[in-house]
Amino acid sequence: MLTHKPILVTLKRALVRLLAPAILAAGALSAQAAAPLKVGYSDWPGWVAWQVALDKGWFKEAGVDVKFEWFDYSASLDAFAAGKLDVVGVTNGDALVTGSGGGKSRIFLVTDYSAGNDQIIAKPGIKSIKDLKGKKIAVEEGLVDHLLVVTALKKAGLKASDVKFVNAKTNELPQVFTAPDIAAIGVWQPIASEAIKAVPGAKAIYTSADEPGLIYDTFAAQPGVAKARKEELKKFIKVWDRVVAYIKDPATRPDALKIMAARSGVSPQEYEVFVNGTHLLNSEDAKKVFTKGPGLDSLYGSTENVNKFNVANKVYPKAENVDAYLDPSFALGK
Amino acid sequence: MNAFLKRFGLGTGLQGNRHLMLLASFLLPILIWAAVSYLPFIWHPKVLVEAAGGVDYFQTGMLVDKAEFADQAAQMREQGLALPQGRPANPIYLPAPHEVARAFYTAFTTAPEQRGAPWLHESLWHSIQIIFWGFVLSSIVGVPLGILAGTYATLARLTEPFIEFFRYLPAPAFGALAVAILGIYDGPKIAIIVIGTFFQQVLIIANTTRKLDATIIEAARTLGTRGARLITRVVLPGILPDLYRDQRILLGWAWTYLIVAELIGTSSGITFFITQQARYQHFDNVYAAIIIIGIIGFGSDLLLAALGRKLFPWDLAQKRG
Numbered sequence: 190m191l192t193h194k195p196i197l198v199t200l201k202r203a204l205v206r207l208l209a210p211a212i213l214a215a216g217a218l219s220a221q222a223a224a225p226l227k228v229g230y231s232d233w234p235g236w237v238a239w240q241v242a243l244d245k246g247w248f249k250e251a252g253v254d255v256k257f258e259w260f261d262y263s264a265s266l267d268a269f270a271a272g273k274l275d276v277v278g279v280t281n282g283d284a285l286v287t288g289s290g291g292g293k294s295r296i297f298l299v300t301d302y303s304a305g306n307d308q309i310i311a312k313p314g315i316k317s318i319k320d321l322k323g324k325k326i327a328v329e330e331g332l333v334d335h336l337l338v339v340t341a342l343k344k345a346g347l348k349a350s351d352v353k354f355v356n357a358k359t360n361e362l363p364q365v366f367t368a369p370d371i372a373a374i375g376v377w378q379p380i381a382s383e384a385i386k387a388v389p390g391a392k393a394i395y396t397s398a399d400e401p402g403l404i405y406d407t408f409a410a411q412p413g414v415a416k417a418r419k420e421e422l423k424k425f426i427k428v429w430d431r432v433v434a435y436i437k438d439p440a441t442r443p444d445a446l447k448i449m450a451a452r453s454g455v456s457p458q459e460y461e462v463f464v465n466g467t468h469l470l471n472s473e474d475a476k477k478v479f480t481k482g483p484g485l486d487s488l489y490g491s492t493e494n495v496n497k498f499n500v501a502n503k504v505y506p507k508a509e510n511v512d513a514y515l516d517p518s519f520a521l522g523k
Numbered sequence: 524m525n526a527f528l529k530r531f532g533l534g535t536g537l538q539g540n541r542h543l544m545l546l547a548s549f550l551l552p553i554l555i556w557a558a559v560s561y562l563p564f565i566w567h568p569k570v571l572v573e574a575a576g577g578v579d580y581f582q583t584g585m586l587v588d589k590a591e592f593a594d595q596a597a598q599m600r601e602q603g604l605a606l607p608q609g610r611p612a613n614p615i616y617l618p619a620p621h622e623v624a625r626a627f628y629t630a631f632t633t634a635p636e637q638r639g640a641p642w643l644h645e646s647l648w649h650s651i652q653i654i655f656w657g658f659v660l661s662s663i664v665g666v667p668l669g670i671l672a673g674t675y676a677t678l679a680r681l682t683e684p685f686i687e688f689f690r691y692l693p694a695p696a697f698g699a700l701a702v703a704i705l706g707i708y709d710g711p712k713i714a715i716i717v718i719g720t721f722f723q724q725v726l727i728i729a730n731t732t733r734k735l736d737a738t739i740i741e742a743a744r745t746l747g748t749r750g751a752r753l754i755t756r757v758v759l760p761g762i763l764p765d766l767y768r769d770q771r772i773l774l775g776w777a778w779t780y781l782i783v784a785e786l787i788g789t790s791s792g793i794t795f796f797i798t799q800q801a802r803y804q805h806f807d808n809v810y811a812a813i814i815i816i817g818i819i820g821f822g823s824d825l826l827l828a829a830l831g832r833k834l835f836p837w838d839l840a841q842k843r844g
Contacts, residue, residue, distance in 0.1 A: 232802065258707060260789055261790055264698075264788060264790075270699075273702060273706055273707045379803055383804050386585060386615075389588070450636070451635075451636030459803070
């Protein structure tokens with residue numbers, strides 16, 4: 190009998206804990222304008238860059254109330270698709286994949302394109318993509334570096350069927366690469382560096398620097414948020430410009446690297462390599478990127494390209510309408 | 524140490540031996556680990572390059588296969604170039620005990636690099652809370668349901684087939700659904716622990732309840748005990764020590780779901796530390812964190828075992844467990 194009271198108290202607290210998020214969510218709906226912009230971001234140099242603004246309190250200065258939440262990349266897309274985030278960091282290709290399942294979004298900001306961070310790494314003796322004919326290449330199928338490999342093959346005059354793809358989890362690719370029958374892997378940083386260390390003599394024979402604009406890293410908003418909270422998102426973009434300037438300025442770059450490296454849990458020296466493989470874009474660059482065009486220098490061309498790739502690889506059954514995902518009104522000021 | 528062990532009934536009389544065994548059971552694996560780490564002839568399949576010599580692609584600090592290193596050294600000798608220098612090493616995935624010990628120490632003593640980021644002990648505390656609430660919520664429903672299903676065959680036939688089915692389903696697969704319903708913070712994480720624990724819990728406790736001597740229930744019924752009184756006065760006191768031990772095992776079970784649970788929603792707790800460090804291949808930190816989880820789990824179980832002996836002095840199995 191003595192135990193009754195504590196159990197009841199515990200029960201009550203547990204219930205409060207369980208119900209609290211629901212109550213908060215209900216409250217947030219009724220007072221949406223007052224709620225902070227909920228942003229999900231993950232471990233990619235172009236997104237870790239926001240840490241600079243967060244540490245320096247630049248959002249407050251810009252008068253925009255944001256709440257950044259750190260996620261594992263795929264978990265952040267799940268949370269966005271479930272409507273629990275207003276804004277999420279996502280590649281243009283993955284925005285389509287998430288959207289094909291119902292989690293539509295509007296890309297309003299392009300943070301960067303990968304310029305070397307995505308790599309095709311080959312065993313010693315393989316000097317170019319052409320040498321890969323008839324060999325086995327390990328990638329995580331359907332993800333960006335599968336696209337990089339297919340694009341590189343096409344450029345070298347090979348077809349996807351000229352090589353044999355082996356599907357493996359991105360995190361395990363360094364170990365897979367040590368297997369004798371695997372000739373090359375397609376993988377991004379920091380895993381790419383580890384893979385090169387794992388197989389002596391291995392080199393990156395092709396990187397996203399050879400294919401600028403193949404993969405754009407962006408921030409996408411819920412379609413309703415892109416419309417209703419436009420002023421806040423505009424301020425959000427202003428803060429981004431400040432971040433890019435801070436990272437690019439040689440005087441402040443070391444400080445920026447230090448902040449970003451701390452977020453990822455590595456040393457600034459280690460992190461600089463990854464930042465160098467990322468081509469950051471400010472709102473001046475964004476004007477060009479958001480202009481319609483068939484090439485990879487346009488977000489439209491790039492997204493259409495990955496759209497085709499996704500359909501060809503049966504990531505989703507039929508092509509998505511790319512225009513519905515891109516919101517050029519922020520970059521072009523229309 | 525002695526006083527500590529004595530407190531847990533491990534240091535007295537006949538049990539002196541146990542105390543030694545406890546020590547030995549930990550010492551043996553640690554010795555094997557140390558041997559593999561420090562005695563190069565046991566394993567050490569790699570060579571850590573200390574000077575590249577004439578080999579164009581070698582770098583200091585690079586791990587190379589033994590055969591590869593020998594091959595390159597032979598080539599350099601033929602060409603009359605400087606020989607590469609190196610020493611035998613294990614793969615990066617297996618750090619040595621002293622490296623892990625150092626990581627263990629620095630993890631608790633250095634402030635997090637990032638301003639406002641949680642200290643390791645704060646992350647740990649967060650993880651412990653997730654486990655606690657997951658386990659409590661699961662138990663609130665699971666324990667009564669298990670006891671009832673174990674007492675009344677009709678209820679067992681109604682609930683157990685589905686529970687048997689559901690317990691095979693992978694709890695983490697419900698992550699996205701949990702996020703959609705419970706949000707991105709602790710809610711979905713607790714839900715995964717509950718899903719992972721609850722179904723096993725009902726079945727195990729129902730089985731324990733069934734093991735209660737049927738003649739006791741028979742006698743109680745003959746004497747007119749029914750319904751709630753049968754449960755609270757006969758069944759519950761009869762199974763309580765076993766129930767307690769089941770709960771101890773189930774709590775350990777809940778811990779195994781922690782890592783997958785914490786990957787859902789925002790990154791938090793000890794899992795954030797482990798996955799982030801693993802991504803950058805800092806395996807000394809990863810192993811330190813794994814060992815911390817082991818210590819907390821084993822430590823809390825020791826405490827609960829000691830508590831069990833105090834609570835149920837008549838139950839001999841507690842003394843052994």
